[in-house]
Amino acid sequence: MFNLFKRSKVEDWEKQMLLNIFSDLSSDLSYLKSQIKDGILKSVSFNTKVIPNYVGFRYNPEVIGKYRDENKKSYILKGAKVYDKLSRSYLDVDIYVLAGTVAGYATLVSSNVNLDVSNYKVSDLSCIPFGANDYDRISHLLSKEARKKINPDNVYEVELDGEKYFHVKELPDGDFIGIDLNGKVYKFSHDPYEICEINKALEFVL
Numbered sequence: 001m002f003n004l005f006k007r008s009k010v011e012d013w014e015k016q017m018l019l020n021i022f023s024d025l026s027s028d029l030s031y032l033k034s035q036i037k038d039g040i041l042k043s044v045s046f047n048t049k050v051i052p053n054y055v056g057f058r059y060n061p062e063v064i065g066k067y068r069d070e071n072k073k074s075y076i077l078k079g080a081k082v083y084d085k086l087s088r089s090y091l092d093v094d095i096y097v098l099a100g101t102v103a104g105y106a107t108l109v110s111s112n113v114n115l116d117v118s119n120y121k122v123s124d125l126s127c128i129p130f131g132a133n134d135y136d137r138i139s140h141l142l143s144k145e146a147r148k149k150i151n152p153d154n155v156y157e158v159e160l161d162g163e164k165y166f167h168v169k170e171l172p173d174g175d176f177i178g179i180d181l182n183g184k185v186y187k188f189s190h191d192p193y194e195i196c197e198i199n200k201a202l203e204f205v206l
Contacts, residue, residue, distance in 0.1 A: 010041045017117040018102065021080045024122040032102060035067045045190045056104035058174030058190055069100035074153040075127040083119035090121060099154050099170055130156060138166050141183040145203035160195060169206055177205055
């Protein structure tokens with residue numbers, strides 16, 4: 001058994017799980033498998049509480065530039081199921097793709113699992129867009145210049161230390177720029193974990 005949330009290393013079984021699932025995707029999504037093979041994943045983080053049992057990834061700076069594309073739509077890859085030896089059942093595994101890169105995944109039922117990543121089902125895979133609704137919640141806070149630099153599909157809510165923020169731009173190392181509902185701008189760092197307010201208008205930070 002392993003608890004998903006007490007480590008920083010990306011485990012080999014996680015990479016293999018992603019490779020197995022991505023092997024069954026159409027050719028237009030082959031970049032997902034390629035980036036895992038290229039070693040894009042550097043470590044894991046568990047800062048967001050908005051998505052239950054979410055495991056986020058930090059990136060290898062030598063690889064991220066090859067795949068990061070802020071103009072690509074963000075989506076959740078749904079329909080993958082992986083067998084859990086503890087519950088003796090197949091668990092849903094949602095995979096989050098942001099700006100062309102694998103941002104993380106979530107096991108929707110439990111954080112304590114023992115997944116048999118060689119035993120999986122992908123017959124009902126679908127890409128579900130996300131981000132647009134959250135963008136609408138903050139668009140009134142954005143200047144015309146900031147709107148030009150933000151892809152609405154890459155905006156989503158995160159809850160950190162009991163406060164709500166909105167992710168607006170991923171940085172190459174897996175950190176990100178975000179704002180709160182008052183329009184204040186922050187840089188969110190994973191290692192070490194920090195939330196630092198930036199005293200500049202958002203358009204000058206993006």
